[in-house]
Amino acid sequence: MNIHKNASMTPKGRAHLVREIDRIGLKPAAAAAGLSERTARKWHRRHACEGTGGLLDRSSRPQRCPRRSQASKIERAVALRRTQRLTYECIAERVGLSRSTVARACKAAGVARLPALQDAVPVRRYERQSPGELLHLDTKKLGRFDKPGHRVTGDRTQNTPRAGWQALHVAIDDHSRVGFSLMLADETAKSACAFVLGALRYYKTLGVKVERVMTDNGSAYKSRRFAKLLRRLGIKHIRTRPYTPRTNGKAERFIQTLLREWAYAFIYPTSEHRTRELQPWMYHYNFHRPHSATSHRPPITRLGFDGNNVLRNYI
Structure with a gap:
């Protein structure tokens, strides 16, 4: 008590x-x-x-409440909320109760927030058995700037007119989580092909041979130029289902990490300074930063690299 x-x-x-x-x-x-x-x-x-x-102390609740809402009305209000997904105002008008009474009743019944129309899609997690079996690719547009923007100053009128955009191309190995990224001028097929070649060279230095790549349905990845390059390299191309970004979730999550810990983590004087810091951050991500999917060890450890062997790590 x-x-x-x-x-x-x-x-x-x-x-x-x-x-x-x-x-x-x-x-x-x-x-x-x-x-x-x-x-x-x-x-x-x-x-x-x-x-x-x-x-002992007793409850201060009155023993009888003549003006209390009828239990049948409360039950009907909850049923309308649960089955027909009506708003509080509509329910109050139909049942003859005040909006606040309907809100309290729905909250007590656990239907204050409307349930989803469809059940959530079950999470299907997977991981390839060896490095190089699957490489996830994706892109993210980032704006150019000649001075810090509103994320730093808080003033949306301070911008760089007609500065344009840059395209951050990323790749991440499904098994090891070793990542590779480049900042290119655009998201065209030519840039996508150049990025794939750069990524393959990087993973080759780590002893990884790429067998498959997974992309979304962007125009660059659906182009003939990109398909011809992959055929010539003997790499199988897998595309995600339309409007289903979670299929390529590892690349999406990698981009979020890049934005949080590199792109928006520091105050860069210009976008060129931001670009110059990309590769040092990638070294940190691959060789030093703990990753939850690799038992909180750097991704490079899944390739058999010793974290203390600097000469071997920084090829």
């Missing part, structure tokens, strides 16, 4: 009051306890009728 911090009497004090009333009388006992005779008489009467349990 929770006793108010400023309570003048506790159950123990009330028991003492009852004993004093029996010993010296009502009026002296009430005066000694600093209570009115009416209050002292109340506790003495409760103890006589209910025993020690009568000295």
Whole structure:
């Protein structure tokens, strides 16, 4: 039982009051306890009728509430919320209750937030057995700038007019989580092909031979130029289902990490300074940064590299 911090009497004090009333009388006992005779008489009467349990605090809720909403209306309001997904205002108009009453009833029934129309798609996690079996590719547009923008200054009027965009191309190995990224001028098929060649050269230096690549359905990845390059290299191309980015979730998650820990983590004077910091950050990501999918060890450890062998790591 929770006793108010400023309570003048506790159950123990009330028991003492009852004993004093029996010993010296009502009026002296009430005066000694600093209570009115009416209050002292109340506790003495409760103890006589209910025993020690009568000295405990009781709920302040009234025993009857004539103006309380009918239970049938409350049940109907909850049913309308659960089955027809109506708003509080519509339910209140149909049932004849106030909006606040409908809101309280729905909250108590656990339907304050409308349930999803469809069940959530079950998460299907997978991981290839060896490095190079599958390489995830994706791109992200980043704006150019000649001075810090609104993310730093908070002033959206401070921008770089007609600065244009850059395209961050990323690749990540499905098994090892070793990543590779380049900042290129655009997202065209020519840039995508150049990035693939750069990524293959990088992974080759680590002893990884790429067998498959997974991309979304961007125009560059669906181009004939990109398909011809992969055929010539003997690499199988897998594309995700339309409007299903979670299929390529490792690349999407890698981009979010890049944005959080590299692109938006520091105040860069210009976009060129940001680009120059990309490769040092990639070294940190691959060789030093703990990764949850690799038992909180750097991704490079899954390729058999010793984290202390600097000459071998930084090829």
